[in-house]
Amino acid sequence: MASLCKLDYPLYACQVLDGDHIVVGGGGGAAKTGVPNVVDVLMMQKVSGKLQADPCERLDTGDNSVMNMSVVNRSSENNFLLAIGLGGTCKIYSVRRTSKSNESGTDRNVRKRKPNKELKETHSNGVHSFEFNLLQTLETDFSPDEPLQKAVRISKDCKILITGGSDGHVRAWNIHDFSKRFFVKGHKDDVTDVDISPDGKDVVSVSRDGTAIILDSETGCKKLDLHVKWNSQMTTRNYRFRSCRYGVVVDDQKSYALFTAHAPIRPGRRADTKAPQGCITKWARKKASVGPLCPAIVQYTGREAISSMTISSDGVFLGLGFMEGSVAIYISFSLQCAKRVSNYHSIFVTGLSFLPPSDNAITGPCDAAVVSVSADNQCKVVKLSKRTLFPVWVGLLLVIVSVLAAAYILFELGII
Template sequence: MATCIGETDFPPYVIKCMNDTHFLVAGGGGESKTGVPNALEIFEVELGSSGIAIQSKCRFNTDNGDDQSAIMNAALRYDGKEYLMAASKNERCQMYQMNKTVKSLIAQTMGRDDEEKEEKGKESKEDEVTLRKRKKKSSESNGKKKSGAPPGRQLVHFDVKRLQSVQTDFSPTDSSQNAVCFSPNGMYFVTGGVDGHIRMWTYPTIEKVYDIEAHSKDIEDIMISPLGNKLITISRDQKAYVWNTKDGSKMCELEWEECADHKSYRFGSCRYAFLNGDVSNSTMFTTHTPHIQKKGRQPSYITKWNSHKFTIDKTVCTGDDILSALAVSHSGYYVGVGTMSGSVGIYVTFSLQKVKWVDNAHSIFITGLSFIPMTRNSRRVVGDKDAAVLSLSADKKIGLVTVTRSGEYPAFLMFLGVLILIMLIFTLFAYFGMDF
């Protein structure tokens, strides 16, 4: 089952893992004037006395003057020094910069000890050394007793700064940016929205590179390939195209005819996965949902594509629940989906074999998924797992779903195995007429 590790006080629509223990959430009540805030909040996943929980590290009000819209979609990148987020604010793309600061609690404690010693100035040099050692040991011992934190614990904080914005959608009615994606090198980003145009922009100068009328209806998702040379667009016109990012020329259309009623389906989302950081070894995934709601069974699908030939490798049915979210793990081994009923599923990228499905992980539709990078730090918190995905929903709750590592088995399976073994032993003893 899914674990609820926290919640927000605003409807969340965006979730992005920043590193192995921190993630951001964005959303809000929009312009409804109901008192529900529009905000961006950064959390840390930690292991407390009562289990896995989250702690807020930074909160930023995203309202800006007359603009009181909520962030509905965003792209995040890290250049090794700071985080940059491009977020939708109605018809505009708003840039945010997030800087991480780290302070050592032990260093602060030692600094205070040194100041105290200088003020006293009466002990001999030998006594000062002895006193410093005693205080350091005492400080570390007290810290362990109070918080359980190891020596060298760090205090992390984030500062958020609002940067420039640019209008990216020009629909005469209900204009809105629906999708945004950074290039792998961070030198440009691409936007799409209600007017069906894709627009490429330079960063940080925010100059338009090209503007292409790509679709006849709203663009719903955009994804740039790991090598940065191809761009995928998905639209409500039931089309999905591949573009050359250099000049904006159309390369091909994605053809999907994987079910008998395929003409009544449309593309939902698109994501790339690449194994262990090898961008040349990438695979593409798309979701497919009914375009028109009908009575009776209407399953959804997830498809794996050859990212070089753009041919279909495999398609699997995920059930009758409409898919609402898609994400891939940082290792490239897992792909996750969220549904309109609030369920979460995890599949192996190689075979699209389902390894985990949690019904009703949330009480309402999933708005976003993000895999936690599995490192030594993250495994200290979530356990020795193969994968861990954070789920976000309109119910304002943040969930966690994990995948058990190979060779690790749930307690009930171990109990069942022991029970079967005991029954076999009894059967053998009875067969040979042996008494206990």
């Protein structure tokens, strides 16, 4: 566990760029309180043996705080596509990493950050610079009172952009020319989360009204009502869908699974033993890749309400954030909890993102490392230690027993 940094504004979203850079966003909103509305690129580095992250680039977002974001690598480790939700709009940027600062063609709101001197001395490749190029601004929510984009996702192939708004609509655009793909009134209340399947064929959305649906990514036609399937297999209907994520199957990278997080409709106090628990669901097809999705595993997660969810790029781990600031890592195959850190943040967790599974140069040996952000202004990381076949104390006990047994045999033979 490590606290990477504390910034000067509430954090609402985060995404890992690569093994040592994170994008975070948030702000104080339209109120003139002096709290900035920005996107920061953080560079992680070990300094004197301690893991920390410092801003190396900042993008000013004006009067709107960043409430949600999505980042995808554009087939090059130095070129990324970034989408951020600002009020009822979505801004899409091309983000390019360079070794030297280059102001030409960048968004005029980008501010260069002064790198930490100690960091610069310990980073063998120097401090990278990032260029933000604004590609498009889209209107993504048309609520009459206060338009607000609630969720955004970019497909892995950078072809589709999906947004969900407080007006209950799921909207899709073609990224190459930002033309409309489909607008669907999928829910009666806020869309709280959206995602796109790894093959780009399906779109899933969940809402505060308790519903969850899968849409065809080409036409927007409904394929499945997830909430109907879920309610038919559960003994209670006192839950609503909170988050959704697709993840690749560990043993078959061409296949994928769907995971959803659920919160009680009427959550009770944590001390109340009769209060309903939050839960997560793994969805699978009954006959391999044939037939509709059905709930395969439902795992209860405790009396804290789930506030955010993410999945590692290799599909091995799920990350959960909770309303009381806790962070947990679950194994996606069985939905067993591998690690939980209670009250890690002082307030609810707003965003999570796993570091690349193969990059251990900074985090050190570990099976997984998930970055978390919160409205407490802090960015932290939870690491899952390397798994062993059995605990260390068991190994030591076996060694001691083996030595004593060998000594006894030698004694009986008269050798010692």
